[in-house]
Amino acid sequence: FLANIREVDAIVHVVRCFEDSNIVHVDGSINPLRDIETINLELIFSDLEILERRIAKTTKMSRNDKTAAKELEFLNRVKAHMEESKLAKTFQTENEDEEAWLAEYNLLTAKPVIFAANVSEDDLPDDGASNEGVQAVREYAEREDCRVFVVCAQIEQEIAELDDEEKKMFLEDLGLEESGLEKLIKASYNLLGLISYLTAGEPEVRAWTIKKGTKAPQAAGKIHSDFERGFIRAEIVSYDDLMACGTHAAAKEKGLVRLEGKEYVVQDGDIILFRFNV
Incomplete structure (x- = not known):
């Protein structure tokens, strides 16, 4: 055992x-x-x-x-x-x-x-x-x-x-x-020392586990190496903000959806859409 x-x-x-x-x-x-x-x-x-x-x-x-x-x-x-x-x-x-x-x-x-x-x-x-x-x-x-x-x-x-x-x-x-x-x-x-961020789309909502302190490109790499290699930026809204607003559009209207670059440190509960090009 x-x-x-x-x-x-x-x-x-x-x-x-x-x-x-x-x-x-x-x-x-x-x-x-x-x-x-x-x-x-x-x-x-x-x-x-x-x-x-x-x-x-x-x-x-x-x-x-x-x-x-x-x-x-x-x-x-x-x-x-x-x-x-x-x-x-x-x-x-x-x-x-x-x-x-x-x-x-x-x-x-x-x-x-x-x-x-x-x-x-x-x-x-x-x-x-x-x-x-x-x-x-x-x-x-x-x-x-x-x-x-x-x-x-x-x-x-x-x-x-x-x-x-x-x-x-x-x-x-x-x-x-x-x-x-x-x-x-x-x-x-x-x-x-782990946290989770979320990705949300038509097929599914999924949580990804990463080490606390991980930057956006490396977090993207958890999904696919192409995401990290071709990382451009990340579109982010916190889970609590999204739940309070009800929809992604409403959160965006209130300025709660933001764009972050390569140096952004991902936070627990972030909902992220990665932009990349390879």
């Missing part, structure tokens, strides 16, 4: 933060920080196996290759660090080569983490503010530069079977504005 998740950009760790005598915990009690430590150790052990295989391979190469010899020394430093039960992301690299090597190993404990604090339905209305376990997870996450969102897995299972209208009514009855899935998407985007 761990081998199958190495290609992901971030790890979502579901942490139990509720008491229920009908659902037995494997350790006999509820302690989210202990559970986080247990999972971290399992991930560290998995990463150490990766490092040991790399060390065996690099040791043979290092006899006649100076670069391999440097990498071998680096590998042993990372291994020693993790053998002290420390995560790979807390290891301090010393130069660009070491940064590249560490990224190449694709270690699980080097990846950003999102904690899903799993609570009972009663803890949802205040977003887990009165739940001691959730507060402990939030404090840990703040120290470790992770993200946290509160979710009730039981509720998520129920709403997964509903259509959009029924789901909206169900959440309103619970006093909730968004589902756990929506919270996860927001937390993931925030952690990974």
Whole structure:
């Protein structure tokens, strides 16, 4: 299983933060920080196996290759660090080569983490503010530069079977504005530094995911390389402005549709029409 998740950009760790005598915990009690430590150790052990295989391979190469010899020394430093039960992301690299090597190993404990604090339905209305376990997870996450969102897995299972209208009514009855899935998407985007812009036309409206800080030509390149290569300008209106005006024509009349050039940094929620020529 761990081998199958190495290609992901971030790890979502579901942490139990509720008491229920009908659902037995494997350790006999509820302690989210202990559970986080247990999972971290399992991930560290998995990463150490990766490092040991790399060390065996690099040791043979290092006899006649100076670069391999440097990498071998680096590998042993990372291994020693993790053998002290420390995560790979807390290891301090010393130069660009070491940064590249560490990224190449694709270690699980080097990846950003999102904690899903799993609570009972009663803890949802205040977003887990009165739940001691959730507060402990939030404090840990703040120290470790992770993200946290509160979710009730039981509720998520129920709403997964509903259509959009029924789901909206169900959440309103619970006093909730968004589902756990929506919270996860927001937390993931925030952690990974991602935003979305929209393109709209007769066939469809589509969202495109890009890194925060991406300029217009590179954002256009997400659609097709020709868009970036032949970029002329971008016609842009924000989603909120368009919704407030009702139509693109009305937004244009109010001066809310603007033209931007190659240096424009795309913002989350921009609706863009790219002009290009190749």
